[in-house]
Amino acid sequence: MINITLPDGSVRQYPKGTTSLQIAQSISEGLARNVLSAKVNGEVWDATRPINTDATLQLLTWNDAEGKSTMWHSSAHLMAEALEALYPGAKFAIGPPVENGFYYDIDFGDKTFSLDDVEKVEAKMLELARNNSEYIRKDVSKADAVKYFTEKGDPYKLELIEGLQDGQITFYTQGNFTDLCKGPHIPNTGFIKAVKLLNVAGAYWRGDEKNKMLTRVYGITFPKDKELKEYLVLLEEAKKRDHRKLGKELELFTFSEKVGMGLPLWLPKGAALREKLEQFMRKAQTKAGYLPVVTPHIGNKELYVTSGHYEKYGKDSFQPINTPAEGEQFFLKPMNCPHHCEIYKSSPRSYKDLPIRYAEFGTVYRYEQHGELHGLTRVRGFTQDDAHLFCRPDQVKEEFCKVIDLVLYVFNALDFKDYTAQISLRDPENKAKYIGSDENWGLAEKAIIESAAEKGLKTVVELGEAAFYGPKLDFMVKDALGRKWQLGTIQVDYNLPERFQLEYTGSDNQKHRPVMIHRAPFGSLERFIAVLIEHCGGNFPLWLTPDQVAVLPISEKYNDYAQKVLSLLNISDIRGLVDDRNEKIGKKIRDNEMKKIPFMLIVGEKEEAEGKVAVRQHGKGDIGVMAIEEFAKHIEAIIENDFKQKLN
């Protein structure tokens, strides 16, 4: 007998070789019907795999992330089975579960596979699923594994097997499909009741662009048709929050082929929003001791040779601008730091001056690959809320922690709760990609890890994600469709001060090298606003929104009064517009409601006579009549309260 410890701490005894599924059955039939896999001693196993030792057991269902993951992994196999049946000769690479569903990378040979083809694959998958085929696990020797896939003619699987150790290779078979796989899988295909193949894309084999491009088919499955429908509705909702769509609808920004791809044009309302964010940041930075500086949009080639950017990105950036007479070369600035280094150098510095914090909303230009451009999140010209802190080595940690505070202040103010703090370190396998000494990298990485720990941030570590001159602490946020974007970033840099020969005179009257911290809480205004739009679905916080109120006269007779109302509100720093179109009030309400303007003030005969406004709140409707001043106070109170709540 073996002892099985369940999550509630209870211990049950079963014969050796009992499966998780049988244990589930011994608890309840209903539970057994829903078990997808099980966590045995912390490892996710097939529910049908015999347990031979004492173990802790957690049964996994659709309600567990790992249960879903098992289901989706099995779904990838099912899709492969369907594809193999429909496209004989297709070769399979890898097919893992992902956050929302699964994919399989497939080599279709000469055939092209597009989204038009997915319907019949979905149908085939459902047909195969109804067979309730069991997923059967089998240990295979390396030689047998190689033999199987050699006969099948699948070079990708053979390459994968090469990297595996004999004795650790397993196959899974369901129906007519056998795959190299370590599992685990759901008991049988019958759990898969609803299938949707979402998109088809290219993906390089093993993620290397030198390799062949395979066809990646993304899909998702559900145990109930209803859940699929709900998911599709959710996707539709997310698409409505897409910043590219809302940016157009709310007249925030646009692009023009003539100006150039990836170069956003800010419309008045978008520019107003941007300006508010800039003001907010300027205020916060002034309080934190930053000094504003301004630098030009181009810089001499020598500047970037010194900084190392030329060597690293020279060929892959916008090509130089040549002067007509002197033959000098200038680059569009890809970063502000070299310019700021030169500002630091403009005057001798004493240890008493440090830290010096130079801040600039600096617009930079980077040549991004054509296929990578994406709305406002990936552009070729953007403005960073950049700053560079020059400090003594003993000040690094304190300054870094203060910057973390600032980033969190900004995120809180804008209700960005769902972020990941990512410590981006260099790839230890590929140090040639980076500049600077091991010693300096060590110091910088240590400073980041310690500061993040000191601030109690929950962090994930990503190797190979560092900047070429130093490690980073990045704040990652997801967009409406779940794509991750880097917003805020803080970087410790020992290298640029060396390259630029930055110095300060210490209390010992000797020259010392300062340490630089690069930081941008928003990251880029463009990307930040993109994510902000998607987070609030275009319903911006009252303090930020381009138009806070729309004054709607009942008829043209009250246009003058409406103007007067707006002027009075303007005095209290409330911004908005008068909708004096010759339309009925219902139409005006509808239109302004769709423009997501937070407050509508309806004014007619009664209001004019009493000097009041009838207030209608976006999404809520009529909230009553107020005096103009009362309404102004109401708005101010909301804004103040909002900040108080979020920033304590």
Add this chain to the structure above:
RNA sequence: GCCGAAGUAGCUCAGCUGGUAGAGCAGCUGAUUUGUAAUCAGCUGGUCGGGGGUUCGAGUCCCUUCUUCGGCUCCA
């Protein structure tokens, strides 16, 4: 840059197997002077992304190019 898809009026979209463009909204003009999510009528507006080709004839078929979308690679 790579794989796949798409590009028709300012916006959202229709246009079957090739027969010389259509709707709603927006805009303009007029009527109406309106009380909480679309007042009515009329009008304007498109070298169907650009270029080339096949054809008597191309929005529709072919080639090429640009841009956009979904991914991959990259991302200071």
